[in-house]
Amino acid sequence: MKSKSILLLIFLCFFLTNKLYAEQNQLVGADADYGEHLFGECVTCHNSTGLGQGIPKITGMKTSHFITKILAYKTKEKENAVMQMVAERLGEEEINSLALYLSKLK
Amino acid sequence: MTKMKRRTFVGLAAATTTALSMPSIAFGALPRVVVIGGGAGGATAAKYIAKDSKGAIDVTLVEASKRYYTCFFSNLYLGDFRAYGSIGHNYYGLAVNHGVNMVHEWALSVNNAAKKVNLGSGESISYDKLVISPGIDLKFESVNGYSAEAQSKMPHAWKSGTQVQLLKNQVKGMKKGGTFVMVPPPNPYRCPPGPYERVSMIAHQFKKSNPTAKIVILDPKNKFSKQGLFMEGWQKHYPGMIEWISAETHGGIKKINAATMEFETDLDTFKADAASVVPAQRAGRIAMNAGVNNGDWCPIVPASMQAQADENIYVLGDASIAKSMPKSGFSANSQAKVAANHIRGSLTGSKVFTPRFANTCWSLVATNDGIKVGANYKATDEKIDKTSGFISKTGEDSNLRKATYEESIGWYSGITSDMFS
Ligand SMILES: Cc1cc2nc3c(=O)[nH]c(=O)nc-3n(C[C@H](O)[C@H](O)[C@H](O)COP(=O)(O)OP(=O)(O)OC[C@H]3O[C@@H](n4cnc5c(N)ncnc54)[C@H](O)[C@@H]3O)c2cc1C
Numbered sequence: 001m002k003s004k005s006i007l008l009l010i011f012l013c014f015f016l017t018n019k020l021y022a023e024q025n026q027l028v029g030a031d032a033d034y035g036e037h038l039f040g041e042c043v044t045c046h047n048s049t050g051l052g053q054g055i056p057k058i059t060g061m062k063t064s065h066f067i068t069k070i071l072a073y074k075t076k077e078k079e080n081a082v083m084q085m086v087a088e089r090l091g092e093e094e095i096n097s098l099a100l101y102l103s104k105l106k
Numbered sequence: 107m108t109k110m111k112r113r114t115f116v117g118l119a120a121a122t123t124t125a126l127s128m129p130s131i132a133f134g135a136l137p138r139v140v141v142i143g144g145g146a147g148g149a150t151a152a153k154y155i156a157k158d159s160k161g162a163i164d165v166t167l168v169e170a171s172k173r174y175y176t177c178f179f180s181n182l183y184l185g186d187f188r189a190y191g192s193i194g195h196n197y198y199g200l201a202v203n204h205g206v207n208m209v210h211e212w213a214l215s216v217n218n219a220a221k222k223v224n225l226g227s228g229e230s231i232s233y234d235k236l237v238i239s240p241g242i243d244l245k246f247e248s249v250n251g252y253s254a255e256a257q258s259k260m261p262h263a264w265k266s267g268t269q270v271q272l273l274k275n276q277v278k279g280m281k282k283g284g285t286f287v288m289v290p291p292p293n294p295y296r297c298p299p300g301p302y303e304r305v306s307m308i309a310h311q312f313k314k315s316n317p318t319a320k321i322v323i324l325d326p327k328n329k330f331s332k333q334g335l336f337m338e339g340w341q342k343h344y345p346g347m348i349e350w351i352s353a354e355t356h357g358g359i360k361k362i363n364a365a366t367m368e369f370e371t372d373l374d375t376f377k378a379d380a381a382s383v384v385p386a387q388r389a390g391r392i393a394m395n396a397g398v399n400n401g402d403w404c405p406i407v408p409a410s411m412q413a414q415a416d417e418n419i420y421v422l423g424d425a426s427i428a429k430s431m432p433k434s435g436f437s438a439n440s441q442a443k444v445a446a447n448h449i450r451g452s453l454t455g456s457k458v459f460t461p462r463f464a465n466t467c468w469s470l471v472a473t474n475d476g477i478k479v480g481a482n483y484k485a486t487d488e489k490i491d492k493t494s495g496f497i498s499k500t501g502e503d504s505n506l507r508k509a510t511y512e513e514s515i516g517w518y519s520g521i522t523s524d525m526f527s
Binding site: 033034036037038040041043044045046047048049051052053054055081082084085086088089 | 154158436439440443447457459462464466478480481482493494495496498512513514515516517519520521523524527
């Protein structure tokens with residue numbers, strides 16, 4: 001019994017400390033190079049130096065936050081004609097690649 | 107120490123193998139890309155090739171001017187929404203941040219066989235791949251009576267610079283209750299909504315300081331970009347001030363006279379107190395010189411932006427036939443990224459991704475009244491095909507219009523930093 005709970009504890013610790021790892025693992029098909037390439041499309045409008053005037057800053061965005069927002073534009077829950085159009089042609093691979101790349105940007 | 111040496115040795119060996127596997131590149135030398143034109147297409151291409159290749163490609167940008175004044179937002183300068191200095195940019199960031207070799211000269215000719223660009227100074231530069239993004243030249247002769255001399259009395263202001271400042275002076279100095287005549291260009295031309303945004307900004311000036319002034323648009327076309335939106339805005343903000351006369355109605359501009367400021371059409375002869383005439387356009391001369399044009403514009407391979415006439419030359423922006431994309435700064439920037447990825451792939455073997463193109467054009471109709479039109483595109487064998495798009499709606503809420511204007515300010519800051527920093 002005792003060894004079982006220790007095992008469980010070890011497993012839990014492993015799981016928690018690797019939450020980040022787990023989060024990145026969910027990014028099916030993510031490729032940071034592809035993400036960097038796709039990011040070129042974002043910075044035509046979203047200032048790459050992080051200036052958020054008129055258009056929100058996206059550098060340094062949390063992975064989960066980015067994905068939630070993009071999906072909200074994709075389903076047209078969130079308004080903005082440009083972003084709905086951008087999100088429309090981003091598939092899972094593109095969204096995850098962008099998320100991975102963005103998470104690596106300072 | 108031995109470990110270090112070993113690593114260095116391995117690295118060198120790998121680099122040598124890559125260099126050897128690339129044909130036409132001299133042993134040990136870096137592959138060379140020359141970009142002609144440091145505008146929306148060329149500056150973006152130079153930056154992305156240099157940035158993404160991380161030193162593996164030698165990039166030279168040949169640009170005549172040391173400072174680039176954007177045509178985008180030059181209309182906002184006419185309407186007093188921007189200072190002229192705020193739309194000027196230098197090439198410092200490209201040189202310092204990305205190692206682009208800046209050559210401030212005119213490219214005079216291209217020797218396709220020898221893969222050389224000849225410069226005004228008599229020097230020449232060799233390339234493995236050449237990018238041409240020279241923007242437009244004006245076909246003065248397309249408007250009977252218009253010329254390079256007449257441009258100071260009826261500025262086209264279609265290539266930015268002092269022409270825009272001259273036009274603003276003439277608008278501000280126009281006599282009270284006078285008539286301003288605008289002659290937009292025929293299709294295809296740089297920035298389809300541009301002439302109508304210009305009219306909006308001039309009307310905005312007149313509303314403040316010359317409210318009885320009139321604006322007559324003598325259009326060589328029968329319809330124009332964002333027409334419903336502009337017409338609605340003019341009615342709302344400048345009632346009775348602007349008259350748009352289509353080609354069908356005036357029957358064609360037969361002749362203009364810059365000395366008497368007269369515009370002769372079948373319908374009537376219009377007398378102007380100030381005017382702007384934007385003639386028909388063609389690709390910048392260097393594209394013709396390189397032999398990559400077919401008539402006025404340059405046919406390209408949609409998936410890569412390579413010239414159909416020469417696979418070692420890429421043509422970007424206004425000079426290219428990138429239909430269905432409009433000739434805009436946004437389009438040129440988007441095309442530049444596709445070309446940069448393709449060039450890098452062919453010179454260093456890096457991954458070439460499926461090309462993706464996009465464009466959005468914002469226009470300002472009046473204070474806090476912004477409108478926009480945009481589309482996504484993909485490459486097919488024949489063209490750059492529109493896959494989806496949107497346009498602002500008439501009768502939109504004023505908060506949305508204000509947000510659209512603010513978005514355009516964000517876009518300007520985004521694209522210019524993307525091009526130059
Ligand atoms: C009034 C107006 C408003 C506009 N508004 C917008 C807008 O809101 N949004 C938008 O997206 N677009 C807008 N545009 C369009 C936009 O300016 C152009 O589509 C864009 O600049 C095209 O980029 P390009 O690289 O093809 O050419 P350009 O940006 O014109 O760059 C060409 C460069 O090449 C240089 N050059 C040419 N030949 C040579 C040579 N032989 N040697 C050396 N250098 C050379 C020139 O000096 C120039 O700097 C507007 C245009 C106008 C006129």
